[in-house]
Amino acid sequence: MTEKNDRDLSVEVGRRLDNLFGDADASGEKAPDADSPQDAGTNYYPLRVVKANILSIxxxxTDETIAGLLKQLDLLRKTYRDDKVVQILIQMMISLGKYIKVRKGQANVHSMKVLKSVFAGLEKVAGGGVEDPDRKMEILREKMREFHALQARVAAESGKARSAPDREAAVSALSAEELRQIARYLADDLRRVIREELRLLGEELRRR
Amino acid sequence: MAFINPKTREVQIKIVYYGPGRGGKTTNLEYIYKKFNERIKTEMVSLKTHGDRTLFFDFLPFDVGRIMGYDIRVQLYTVPGQVKYDSTRKLVLRGVDGIVFVADCMAIVRKKNMLSLKNLYENLSGYNRSIFKIPLVMQYNKIDLADEGIPLLSPQTLDRDLNAQLKAPSFVASAIKGYNVIKTMKKIIMLTMPTIQGQLR
Structure with missing residues (x-):
């Protein structure tokens, strides 16, 4: 082939590609709004805002601080949509956040401690500190144990409140019902999510 | 090196879409297939796991037509992005003419982009080929995720991370919406032309 032929081949291939696929800009390919996304920065750390929210709480x-936490957790859930372990940890934090939102100052004294502990697990798993899948599962199980222990405490409080005698019981009747609802909510919601996620994890592990 | 059959006067150009898992390599091919299937009249072959991950590779061939006495056929491949499938990635790279590196714009996978590019460098070295000499296009995919409020890396940061030395042509893209998918593909095919012309001489 001569140099002229070389040029002709290139030009002709380009022309054929244009015929087949059209002008890329005119083929319905619309630029997304975020054509030039704002840089998340070289020190981007996706859990930073959540950490700040937890410290505020x-x-x-306050309703504002809890709403901020729940919003950030929801965003994190989308960001880590492919990581099942992270998804379960985030779901635990959402359940805890909702519980604290309802009970506020009357929340079980251990609830903030468990929230911070689950977050510490999330930091290890999602922050890149732990890559080994077995170690990730170990962290998840540890945090689930802590979460279940808190559930048991909340349920016990609920029972205590239900059996409390006389005037005190009458005054706290509403709280007892509230506690029962929360305990039920925590148990049902999380049991459902964890059962489903563990089933998917099991399937994934079997496939490997 | 492109596969050239002098008897049948057929030229096959092999393009491989490389990059980290879940980065959108398969989505690039799916967009091309779904949008232009009527025109390119071909079938896309895809082997997936139950979780919709690429198990072996995706394959989308199409004919460009007869040019200067040669039937030009383009073959688009993807590799499985998951780290554990390295031997498959290496196998798919055999005889590659051009590479599209599909990087994921999400800030959380920044490190994975860099590891995948390093893996590409190593796997090409296994065939005595240099990443600096092979036709290469960078695609910074998933920019549409900014609409969902997900933190992304800017094209400048991605260029610094991945393309500072390579200086390959780069496109921001949204494979799922088709944005810059065709531009990327056309660019990589055109970049392979000088080498193919050299082989034909």
Whole structure:
């Protein structure tokens, strides 16, 4: 082939590709709004905002701070949609956040401790500190044990409140019902999510 | 090196879409197939796991037509992005003419992009081929995720991370929406032309 032929081949291939696929800009390919996304930065750390939210809640429980936490957790859930272990940890934090939102200052004294502990697990698993899948599962099981222990405590409180005698019982009747609802909510919601996620994890492990 | 059959006067151009798992390599091919199937009249072969991950590779061939006495056929391949399938990735790279590196714009997978590019470098070295000499296009995929509020890396940061030395042509893209999918493909095919012309001489 001569140099002229070379040029002709290139030009002709380009022309054929244009015929087949059209002008890329005119073929319905619309630029997404975020054509030039804002840089998340070289030190981007996706859990930073959640950490700040938890510290705020630890300082003062307000509707605003809890709403901020729940919003960030929801965002994280989308970001880590492919990581089942992270999904379960986030779901645990959402359940805890909702519980604290309802009970505020009357939440079980251990609830913030468990929330911070689950977050510490999330930091290890999602922050890149732990890559080994077995170690990730170990962390998940540990956090689930802590979560279930808290559930048991909340349920016990609920029972205690239900059996409390006389005037005190009458005054706290509403709280007892509330506690029972929360305990039920925590148990049902999380049991459903964890059962489903563990089933998927099991399937994935079997396939490997 | 492109496969050239002098008897049948057929030229096969092999393009491989490489990159980290879940980055959108298969989505690139699926977009091309779904959008232009009527025109390119071909079948896409895809081997997937139950979880919709690429198990072996995806394959989308199409004919460009007869040019200067040669039937030009383009073959688009993807590799499985998951780390454990390295031997498959290496196998798919055999005889590659051009590579599209599909990087994921999400900030959380920044490290995975870099590891995948390093893996590409190593696997090409296994065939005595240099990443600096092979036709290469960078595609920074998933920019549509910014609409969902997911933190992304800018094209400048991705260029710094992945393309500072390679200086390959780069496109931001949204494979799922088709944005810059065709531009990327056309660019990589055109970049392979000088080598193929050299082989034909």
């Amino acid at each position: 630890d300082w003062e429980i």
